[in-house]
Amino acid sequence: MNLLPAWLRSYRPAWLAGDLTAGVIVTVMLIPQSLAYALLAGLPPEVGLYASILPIVAYALLGSSMTLAVGPVAVASLMTASALQPLAAAGSAEYVTLAIQLSLISGVMLLAFGALRLGFLAHFLSHPVISGFITGSAVLIAVGQLKYILGVKVAGSDVLETLVGLAKALPQTTPVTLAIGGASLLFLLLARRYLAPLLTRLGVPAKAADLMAKLAPMAAVIVSTAVVWLFKLNETAGVSVVGSVPQGLPQLTLALPGVSTLGQLWLPALLITLIGFVESVSVAQSLALKRQQRIQPNRELLGLGAANVASALSGGYPVTGGFARSVVNFAAGAHTPLAGVISAALMALVIAALTGLFYYLPYAVLAATIIVAVTSLIDLKTLKEAWHYDRADALSLLATAMGVVALGVEAGILMGVALSLAALVWRSSHPHMAVVGRVPGTEHFRNVERHAVQTVPGLLALRVDESLFFANATVLEDRVEALLAHDPSVRRVLLICSAVNQIDATALGVLTQLERSLASRGIEFTLAEVKGPVMDRLRSTELGQRLQGKVFLSVHEAFEHAVQVGN
Structure with a gap:
């Protein structure tokens, strides 16, 4: 029995250049995202880096997509924070342990679903519900990051409380932090819309220009870190920075949850499992179709399950396939998951020797990176199309989004699923x-x-x-x-x-x-x-x-x- 994955057994030397290029480019993109999404999840920055090594390798061995980029993503990070903040103080040792256990439980669920061949679960949640959930999550995430842009401390369990807290805290805004965060936010927004066309007009090939535009967050990180270091703005102007990030590869440990922890985490883990799986399969299928390839949902369950177990073993938190990174991976010329393995090796090098470079990285820039990343997830197009075609689907989308914003992640997704099922029963009970x-x-x-x-x-x-x-x-x-x-x-x-x-x-x-x-x-x-x-x-x-x-x-x-x- 050959234990090597099929893509590795049939690997062609001609693919190596594309995989190497994609691996390097995705790594450059992954570094700021890993740090930012760890911040979003309420975890120390190094946990995001840990979740960007072994999970990628594990998925490469068992997954079916040739170009899906697995790692920390915004929605899973938000769901992690939503699940754990009622249980422990964000950033504490207990909180980190719970995040690791959440990843382990999610991974075991995914592996069990894969073994039972439950790949049809990819169709369990309707597109409007997924769209509404991601839209609501994007709003929740963006509002929650504004405090870092302003440099103030605000507590709020929902969007309304957070906005009220921000309004009250405006007089305490740190001017230099606002300048750095606001400038980064403006740069990233302009880069997303105008940088690629500008580079194209300057003679850069369209494909290269598009890739360079997607790497704008790394440019913002480098420049802002250099400015803060040069003028010591963390000491002279009160700019909050990442600080010391532990150097060295994570130790492999297995933190098994107890019965009480299982009781607290099984539902959040299940929701992360379902949402992450549906989102990953959607991204993987859309990219596979462009190359006339096929995705095997049951293999995806196994690949994502292995990735989450590997994340737990290496001190990470729940991971799934990321849309933006996968698109960049595809566009950069990745032919096989070897691109991901190369990215994981480079991330390991960063963690082993280069984490000192992150000391002066401002939290405001990470917040700007998150805000720009999630605002692109707000899906008004689907809402408009659903409203004209099927009001029931549009209402499910709106209810899910508003539920996430007003009531929280778990309540929002459960509300959306309940409304979708109610709409299905209503339609079936009123047959034509x-x-x-x-x-x-x-x-x-x-x-x-x-x-x-x-x-x-x-x-x-x-x-x-x-x-x-x-x-x-x-x-x-x-x-x-x-x-x-x-x-x-x-x-x-x-x-x-x-x-x-x-x-x-x-x-x-x-x-x-x-x-x-x-x-x-x-x-x-x-x-x-x-x-x-x-x-x-x-x-x-x-x-x-x-x-x-x-x-x-x-x-x-x-x-x-x-x-x-x-x-």
């Missing part, structure tokens, strides 16, 4: 039903209210466009009775089941009672186009016995029968 007739000269049957069709006197042909279950069975019965009351001449009711994939026990009881009621009034009840699996279950029932000889293969056959019997 149409009385149909024959299109003249054909064997096609269409809605009598939409098309000029022919009907058979005394025949009511009703098509129901939904599976029948407890929530909509009586709706069907009421519709049939209403149509019969409107046309007392009806002697035959034909139920067209071409869209019915299942009939549950409640619906079976309603149909059985309906058939008996119709028979007592001298009205024949028949079915057409019943799917094989549905018919297999009906045969052994009372309804199936009573309908022997009254189930037709096609609507055309049922219409012909009605014409013959009528004549």
